[in-house]
Amino acid sequence: MTTPESIRDALLSSPKVRPTGAGTKPALSQNEPGGLSLSLSAYQGITEYDPGEFTFTARAGTRLETIAAVLASHGQYLPFDPPLVQEGATLGGAIASGLNGPGRYRYGGLRDFILGAVFLTGDGRLIRGGGKVVKNAAGFDFPKLLVGSLGRLGVILEATFKVFPLPQERLRARADGGSLAGGLELVQRLSLQPADLECLDLTPEGVVWLQLAGDTGTLAPRLDRLGRRVGAIFAPVDPTTPDDPDRLRPGAALTVKVPLTPARVTRLDAALTTLHLPRRYEAAAQTAWIGATAADLPALDAQLRQLALGGLSLQHAPARIGQWPSPAAENIVRRAFDPDGRLA
Amino acid sequence: MSFISDLQAIFPPDRCLLDGAALAAYESDGLTAFAATPRAVVVPVTREEVVAAVRVCAVWAVPFMARGSGTSLSGGAVPVEDGLVIAMNQMNRILRLDPQARLAVVEPGVINLAVSQAAAPHGLYFAPDPSSQQICTIGGNVAFNSGGAHCLKYGMTANHVIGATIVTPTGEILECGGESVESLGPDCLGLFCGSEGLFGIALELTLRLIPKAELFHTLLAGYDSTDKAGEAVSAIIAAGILPGAIEIMDRLAIDAAEAATHCGYPPNAATVLIVELEGPIEQVESEKQRLAAIIEQSGPLESRVARDADDRALIWKGRKSAFSAVGRLSPDFIVQDGVVPRSRLGEALRRIAALAQDHGLRCANVFHAGDGNLHPLILFDASVPGEHERGEALAGRILEMCIEMGGSITGEHGVGLEKRAFLTPMFGEPDVAFMREVRRAFDPAELANPGKMFPSGEAPALQSHGLHPLEKAGIISRE
Ligand SMILES: Cc1cc2nc3c(=O)[nH]c(=O)nc-3n(C[C@H](O)[C@H](O)[C@@H](O)COP(=O)(O)OP(=O)(O)OC[C@H]3O[C@@H](n4cnc5c(N)ncnc54)[C@H](O)[C@@H]3O)c2cc1C
Ligand SMILES: Cc1cc2nc3c(=O)[nH]c(=O)nc-3n(C[C@H](O)[C@H](O)[C@H](O)COP(=O)(O)OP(=O)(O)OC[C@H]3O[C@@H](n4cnc5c(N)ncnc54)[C@H](O)[C@@H]3O)c2cc1C
Numbered sequence: 001m002t003t004p005e006s007i008r009d010a011l012l013s014s015p016k017v018r019p020t021g022a023g024t025k026p027a028l029s030q031n032e033p034g035g036l037s038l039s040l041s042a043y044q045g046i047t048e049y050d051p052g053e054f055t056f057t058a059r060a061g062t063r064l065e066t067i068a069a070v071l072a073s074h075g076q077y078l079p080f081d082p083p084l085v086q087e088g089a090t091l092g093g094a095i096a097s098g099l100n101g102p103g104r105y106r107y108g109g110l111r112d113f114i115l116g117a118v119f120l121t122g123d124g125r126l127i128r129g130g131g132k133v134v135k136n137a138a139g140f141d142f143p144k145l146l147v148g149s150l151g152r153l154g155v156i157l158e159a160t161f162k163v164f165p166l167p168q169e170r171l172r173a174r175a176d177g178g179s180l181a182g183g184l185e186l187v188q189r190l191s192l193q194p195a196d197l198e199c200l201d202l203t204p205e206g207v208v209w210l211q212l213a214g215d216t217g218t219l220a221p222r223l224d225r226l227g228r229r230v231g232a233i234f235a236p237v238d239p240t241t242p243d244d245p246d247r248l249r250p251g252a253a254l255t256v257k258v259p260l261t262p263a264r265v266t267r268l269d270a271a272l273t274t275l276h277l278p279r280r281y282e283a284a285a286q287t288a289w290i291g292a293t294a295a296d297l298p299a300l301d302a303q304l305r306q307l308a309l310g311g312l313s314l315q316h317a318p319a320r321i322g323q324w325p326s327p328a329a330e331n332i333v334r335r336a337f338d339p340d341g342r343l344a
Numbered sequence: 345m346s347f348i349s350d351l352q353a354i355f356p357p358d359r360c361l362l363d364g365a366a367l368a369a370y371e372s373d374g375l376t377a378f379a380a381t382p383r384a385v386v387v388p389v390t391r392e393e394v395v396a397a398v399r400v401c402a403v404w405a406v407p408f409m410a411r412g413s414g415t416s417l418s419g420g421a422v423p424v425e426d427g428l429v430i431a432m433n434q435m436n437r438i439l440r441l442d443p444q445a446r447l448a449v450v451e452p453g454v455i456n457l458a459v460s461q462a463a464a465p466h467g468l469y470f471a472p473d474p475s476s477q478q479i480c481t482i483g484g485n486v487a488f489n490s491g492g493a494h495c496l497k498y499g500m501t502a503n504h505v506i507g508a509t510i511v512t513p514t515g516e517i518l519e520c521g522g523e524s525v526e527s528l529g530p531d532c533l534g535l536f537c538g539s540e541g542l543f544g545i546a547l548e549l550t551l552r553l554i555p556k557a558e559l560f561h562t563l564l565a566g567y568d569s570t571d572k573a574g575e576a577v578s579a580i581i582a583a584g585i586l587p588g589a590i591e592i593m594d595r596l597a598i599d600a601a602e603a604a605t606h607c608g609y610p611p612n613a614a615t616v617l618i619v620e621l622e623g624p625i626e627q628v629e630s631e632k633q634r635l636a637a638i639i640e641q642s643g644p645l646e647s648r649v650a651r652d653a654d655d656r657a658l659i660w661k662g663r664k665s666a667f668s669a670v671g672r673l674s675p676d677f678i679v680q681d682g683v684v685p686r687s688r689l690g691e692a693l694r695r696i697a698a699l700a701q702d703h704g705l706r707c708a709n710v711f712h713a714g715d716g717n718l719h720p721l722i723l724f725d726a727s728v729p730g731e732h733e734r735g736e737a738l739a740g741r742i743l744e745m746c747i748e749m750g751g752s753i754t755g756e757h758g759v760g761l762e763k764r765a766f767l768t769p770m771f772g773e774p775d776v777a778f779m780r781e782v783r784r785a786f787d788p789a790e791l792a793n794p795g796k797m798f799p800s801g802e803a804p805a806l807q808s809h810g811l812h813p814l815e816k817a818g819i820i821s822r823e
Contacts, residue, residue: 052581052687054496056684075584089574104525108503109391111534112499129775132750133715133751134686135716136752137500138754138759138767139770139771139797141535141539148530166584178809183734186812188545191444195555214624214627215571215626215631215634218624218630225626253819259525259528261445263444286524325522328516331518332518
């Protein structure tokens with residue numbers, strides 16, 4: 001499947017289709033019995049990259065790892081910090097699953113960096129949405145709509161993204177809040193500071209992890225000043241120690257994403273304590289990442305429903321647990337995007 | 345029973361306007377080139393009233409348009425002839441401001457600047473800052489995905505809205521997004537932003553607030569050619585610096601700004617470049633050394649750094665008033681809004697100058713150089729036969745150039761009425777046809793703001809071009 005035409009023919013060959021990338025989120029790309037798995041992983045390649053424009057365009061099957069390496073060789077990066085890069089996640093899969101890493105805290109998520117997309121509708125029409133320049137307000141923003149669509153609205157063929165310059169240096173540090181409540185309080189104080197933090201994570205024990213990024217030589221004094229301002233002692237962390245928060249990055253041990261607000265952390269955490277599930281709160285407690293096996297999912301699902309929270313499980317089915325947002329708007333756009341219900 | 349009596353059953357007479365004089369105030373918007381008379385104007389004060397009005401329109405198949413402050417520069421807020429205007433400006437309460445969650449829940453008629461003012465005591469602000477921000481509404485910002493001078497680093501309105509309650513043209517209520525910056529499922533909220541009122545009316549919006557930067561560093565440099573200024577921008581980008589704003593103005597715009605505001609721009613320069621760094625103190629201190637070296641290398645006629653907050657404000661005043669100021673030099677003008685790849689800004693300006701000469705008109709340029717967003721300002725005198733037509737023709741040629749260069753027909757002002765003819769050249773027939781299908785999925789009877797964005801039918805009456813009444817009064821200025 002290396003041309004839009006062959007992908008389209010394959011799409012139209014079956015009444016039920018699930019597009020897939022590399023399959024790093026098996027629960028998401030899982031298919032219904034009798035449905036066709038349409039793999040985009042051979043549709044690869046960066047088609048345009050002009051570092052001076054801060055933009056690139058690549059085919060959906062291109063591995064994020066490849067993209068990240070090419071960007072890095074020009075001193076640029078994907079600011080939304082996608083998970084599962086090393087595991088082989090593809091660009092199309094990243095868009096369709098809409099996942100972000102801890103670095104989304106600084107400049108926003110994937111939705112804030114996608115500029116354009118070429119896709120096939122469920123009935124096989126080739127559509128181009130958005131544009132290839134960093135600013136564009138013409139037409140409907142289909143690229144954003146496809147973010148989080150889980151392969152259920154369209155087959156993404158190609159996308160254009162905005163990128164940013166890599167910082168010269170990064171500094172990771174931790175502070176102990178003593179308890180979840182203490183840590184949460186510190187996170188909230190930090191999130192109101194003009195500190196331009198790259199990451200701001202919290203563990204259930206109340207340890208606050210942060211990451212600064214910027215010019216060489218500026219980070220230690222910034223950390224020092226920040227600590228004095230919020231009355232906390234930050235210990236710089238060697239990223240190679242076993243304490244490295246990257247070990248707990250989403251996708252590896254933590255496989256369920258739950259969008260959150262800081263006010264709801266305490267109750268969610270109490271529930272997760274009862275269930276004995278590992279977890280971490282990211283982006284100033286705007287997301288919980290939870291480790292759950294297939295056996296844990298039913299209980300987690302029930303708890304999330306009670307708290308009126310929803311979750312996306314990447315590794316084990318069902319992918320959608322807890323209370324999901326109303327599908328009313330999605331159902332409306334589906335009439336145009338997938339009139340035959342091929343991708344539903 | 346009639347459409348009007350149904351409205352009167354919902355709205356008291358002082359909020360249900362029917363007579364000619366009252367309706368006249370709603371005939372046009374910031375573009376002022378088009379005007380149309382609505383059948384009625386209602387002024388809801390609750391979301392229930394908005395929903396009820398939309399449902400009455402659905403029953404009687406009457407087209408409607410939500411209106412914020414009417415500052416649209418593309419004719420987006422010109423009423424549908426004989427339709428209903430739903431004026432949202434009385435729904436202007438900030439319902440909740442939660443500094444801990446860094447969000448504000450607002451009614452759509454809230455003025456953009458009011459959000460930042462309310463957030464200021466917590467060190468927070470709402471990032472999108474169109475230069476109409478003292479007057480335009482959040483609902484209008486969302487409908488047009490409005491921008492401003494800070495889009496390269498901070499994005500547009502869509503990047504700062506995290507939740508919306510919407511009433512669709514069939515009267516259905518939709519909830520999109522929520523209170524978290526993360527969400528589940530397709531990003532329908534992202535689709536709603538920038539949909540120019542064609543999917544329905546926003547009833548309530550949840551906005552993301554961010555901490556105000558600790559330090560600003562504003563640099564002004566004058567060059568003897570636009571190319572040199574453009575090269576300086578490229579060098580800044582190549583050095584991995586991400587300024588909060590990078591703006592360029594040409595000679596005509598400088599003259600006008602200087603005359604209007606005495607902003608102290610270099611007197612002999614063909615072009616001025618404004619670069620503003622912002623961030624934590626240590627970072628800005630480091631970047632400003634790097635920036636100084638780049639500017640030095642770029643061969644400016646002169647350059648200076650804002651001494652203090654007042655000086656910074658003066659530099660920005662010149663920039664922000666440029667268009668209204670140029671407008672005062674000419675009886676009529678057209679503000680154009682297009683985007684080209686940033687690295688081809690110099691080429692775009694040369695082509696615009698040549699096109700202007702071909703059309704025998706003057707054209708001033710002010711642009712957001714960081715994101716390649718051009719705002720050519722075409723000057724003409726409508727009382728001279730043929731000038732208006734030539735102005736329109738030139739504006740169109742500039743958009744064609746943007747498309748040809750791989751850019752966009754609008755960076756922030758939207759398609760509205762003005763650019764309907766250019767949507768298909770930019771996207772192609774199949775894409776536009778599909779957009780229309782998506783629109784019909786929300787609005788099968790096409791009652792919400794019909795005639796906008798899509799190439800179609802008749803345009804409302806053309807009037808003259810000129811300053812927005814509020815600009816004449818000196819209340820707002822355009823970017
Ligand atoms: C911890 C871990 C364990 C793993 N274990 C195994 C294993 O045991 N066996 C194994 O074979 N692999 C395994 N993998 C690899 C992984 O399952 C696959 O490589 C692959 O599914 C990942 O592809 P992706 O990330 O690009 O997106 P996918 O997981 O393929 O897809 C994510 C979502 O995006 C959608 N999507 C993808 N591409 C598109 C597109 N172009 N257009 C529209 N929608 C699209 C899908 O429908 C799906 O909803 C593992 C990975 C990890 C991280
Ligand atoms: C002097 C001047 C300077 C400007 N500078 C900038 C600038 O720097 N950047 C920029 O991007 N724009 C700029 N603009 C354009 C304009 O201010 C923006 O487009 C603004 O967002 C419009 O807001 P408004 O409240 O006036 O909306 P209106 O003009 O009243 O309406 C605009 C559109 O929004 C729709 N709408 C309004 N409220 C709602 C709602 N609640 N739900 C759904 N749809 C709704 C209307 O139907 C209409 O289609 C400028 C305009 C002027 C006059």
